[in-house]
Amino acid sequence: MSRAMIRCPESGRMIYTGVNLEWDEVAASRFVGEQLACPRCGATHAWNENDIELDEDGCGD
Numbered sequence: 001m002s003r004a005m006i007r008c009p010e011s012g013r014m015i016y017t018g019v020n021l022e023w024d025e026v027a028a029s030r031f032v033g034e035q036l037a038c039p040r041c042g043a044t045h046a047w048n049e050n051d052i053e054l055d056e057d058g059c060g061d
């Protein structure tokens with residue numbers, strides 16, 4: 001499984017959503033009302049499936 005990441009709009013860094021998915025699952029998924037307390041900037045970011053990028057090779061954090 002790959003880690004589903006979103007980009008923090010404040011810091012521009014990728015942050016882990018706590019969800020593990022593959023791309024076919026991202027395409028089939030709908031995330032509604034998801035919010036993430038951001039470890040980068042301290043704000044809470046709303047996100048959905050359109051925001052997801054997968055960390056497949058372990059780069060970035």
Ligand SMILES: [Zn+2]
Nearest residue numbers: 008010038041
């Ligand atoms: Zn943030």
